[in-house]
Amino acid sequence: xxxxxxTTVPSRKKAEKHLPYWVEPAxxxxxxxxxxxxxxxxxxWHNTGTYQxxxxxxxxxxxxxxxxxxxxTALYVVWVPFLFRFSCYYYRKEYFRGFFFHPAGCAVAxxxxxxxxxxxxxxxxxxxxxxxxxxxxxxxxxxxxxxWKDTVQAFIFKNGFGVGxxxxxxxxxxxxxxxxxxxxxxxxxxxGGRKDCFSCANGKPSTGYKWWRRVSSWNHFHGGWAWASxxxxxxxxxxxxxxxxxxxxxxxxx
Amino acid sequence: MSEEIVLSIFRGDAAGGQExxxxxPLTPGMVVLDAVxxxxxxxxxxxxxxxxxxxxxxxxxxxxxxxxxxxLCKTRxxxxxxxxxxxxxxxxxxxxKDLVADVSWNYEVAKKVPAFQPAVPVPFQMQQFDVDRIQExxxxxxxxxxxxxxxxxxxxNAKDQYFGxxxxxxMAEFEMHPRDGGDRxxxxxxxxxxxxxxxxxxxxxxxxxHIRITDNAIIPLKERVAxxxxxxxxxxxxxxxxxxxxxxxxxx
Numbered sequence: 001x002x003x004x005x006x007t008t009v010p011s012r013k014k015a016e017k018h019l020p021y022w023v024e025p026a027x028x029x030x031x032x033x034x035x036x037x038x039x040x041x042x043x044x045w046h047n048t049g050t051y052q053x054x055x056x057x058x059x060x061x062x063x064x065x066x067x068x069x070x071x072x073t074a075l076y077v078v079w080v081p082f083l084f085r086f087s088c089y090y091y092r093k094e095y096f097r098g099f100f101f102h103p104a105g106c107a108v109a110x111x112x113x114x115x116x117x118x119x120x121x122x123x124x125x126x127x128x129x130x131x132x133x134x135x136x137x138x139x140x141x142x143x144x145x146x147x148w149k150d151t152v153q154a155f156i157f158k159n160g161f162g163v164g165x166x167x168x169x170x171x172x173x174x175x176x177x178x179x180x181x182x183x184x185x186x187x188x189x190x191x192g193g194r195k196d197c198f199s200c201a202n203g204k205p206s207t208g209y210k211w212w213r214r215v216s217s218w219n220h221f222h223g224g225w226a227w228a229s230x231x232x233x234x235x236x237x238x239x240x241x242x243x244x245x246x247x248x249x250x251x252x253x254x
Numbered sequence: 255m256s257e258e259i260v261l262s263i264f265r266g267d268a269a270g271g272q273e274x275x276x277x278x279p280l281t282p283g284m285v286v287l288d289a290v291x292x293x294x295x296x297x298x299x300x301x302x303x304x305x306x307x308x309x310x311x312x313x314x315x316x317x318x319x320x321x322x323x324x325x326l327c328k329t330r331x332x333x334x335x336x337x338x339x340x341x342x343x344x345x346x347x348x349x350x351k352d353l354v355a356d357v358s359w360n361y362e363v364a365k366k367v368p369a370f371q372p373a374v375p376v377p378f379q380m381q382q383f384d385v386d387r388i389q390e391x392x393x394x395x396x397x398x399x400x401x402x403x404x405x406x407x408x409x410x411n412a413k414d415q416y417f418g419x420x421x422x423x424x425m426a427e428f429e430m431h432p433r434d435g436g437d438r439x440x441x442x443x444x445x446x447x448x449x450x451x452x453x454x455x456x457x458x459x460x461x462x463x464h465i466r467i468t469d470n471a472i473i474p475l476k477e478r479v480a481x482x483x484x485x486x487x488x489x490x491x492x493x494x495x496x497x498x499x500x501x502x503x504x505x506x
Binding site: 018089092093096097102103106107108109110114119120121122123127128131132133134185186188189193194196197198199200203205209219220 | 318321322323345381383384402403405406408409410412416429430431432433434447449450451452453454455456459460468469473474476477478479480481483484485
């Protein structure tokens with residue numbers, strides 16, 4: 001039997017008919033680049049992300065307010081998810097293909113400009129810092145706990161429990177971020193991947209083995225969770241920003 | 255009259271060469287290797303192509319079809335109807351003649367990989383769920399398509415700095431073996447050049463055995479390197495727990 005969720009043999013049509021190689025890096029440039037530009041606008045041009053009981057994921061937890069700072073309040077938090085995503089094994093593939101053309105596609109020649117520079121992969125600064133991905137994961141889990149607190153808070157209105165469109169958006173965002181965080185390759189290593197023998201204690205599958213299998217099955221879709229959670233963070237923040245700007249009111253479902 | 259397919263096959267050697275067009279009749283279920291054999295039998299008896307099993311098991315017939323590394327024997331021609339099929343040798347390795355590349359560098363690298371080192375006297379028993387993980391790596395047929403597509407070897411020719419994905423799989427196979435006592439992590443971090451890999455996953459995309467090379471071999475090995483070299487907290491914790499760690503020896 002193979003590893004959990006090992007790639008099964010794809011259907012022949014699926015295997016043979018590829019999109020042109022530039023589609024994926026072009027999507028990455030547009031989606032990831034667009035998100036980064038939006039994040040810069042959000043972080044450097046706004047100081048609050050709270051609308052009634054909704055808190056934007058860019059501004060949670062409110063670290064700045066703990067220390068009495070009221071300028072660039074998102075900046076104290078956003079570096080954590082930025083580091084987590086920058087060092088993520090999935091995003092490395094995407095940005096090395098999309099932004100650095102190392103390579104832009106499989107068996108696609110790298111640009112001539114690369115030939116005059118020494119390639120060092122992830123051996124030199126700053127890419128060697130990707131080895132610290134697990135530390136970014138620890139910090140991301142702390143932020144995630146606060147996002148779940150915000151999600152619960154999003155269902156508690158002035159007159160008690162209720163559900164608004166914003167509550168649903170924040171809930172979906174928290175679920176997707178949880179899936180992304182706990183399908184991480186570093187977490188997969190932590191829970192059991194670093195062990196060579198899962199049965200050596202008593203001949204039975206260890207708890208680490210069971211976790212490793214489970215995380216491996218989530219990890220198979222890590223790329224999907226990565227994009228879905230990126231768009232959900234974007235959507236949640238944009239929704240709350242538009243509420244703050246008074247563009248529309250939050251529809252209450254009940 | 256049966257349908258024809260146009261093959262544009264590289265003819266030449268280390269001194270140079272060019273693609274030459276051949277037309278062969280298309281028959282149902284035909285693979286690229288069949289067509290190359292047709293050309294060899296009827297139009298160009300001196301065409302060089304390496305092959306053995308014609309069943310995607312020996313890994314001999316790796317080449318580049320329309321710019322993508324593939325096995326000639328596993329690539330069906332009905333996927334290319336209406337197109338010219340360009341067939342060239344693997345680009346990462348020196349060419350010998352026509353479609354035959356010199357892959358001997360890989361065998362030199364293979365000699366450097368420390369072999370299995372049993373931690374307990376043989377014969378020993380293992381649980382199936384313990385070996386599931388490494389059995390995926392046993393599917394490798396050493397076609398070297400992953401080595402061919404790896405941009406570290408292909409574009410940067412860093413063969414002196416990186417063993418390549420095939421040998422990351424090989425090292426993972428031994429390193430994750432439940433009864434292996436060797437420690438290949440220092441070699442992975444230095445001589446084998448694991449961190450030359452920037453996880454762009456092309457090796458996984460071209461693997462004809464569908465081994466998840468990056469996710470199941472390279473990234474777990476990178477995490478093991480990080481365990482040993484990039485995790486001060488873990489090092490501190492391990493030092494404090496050092497006396498108990500000896501109990502981790504491999505017992506049945």
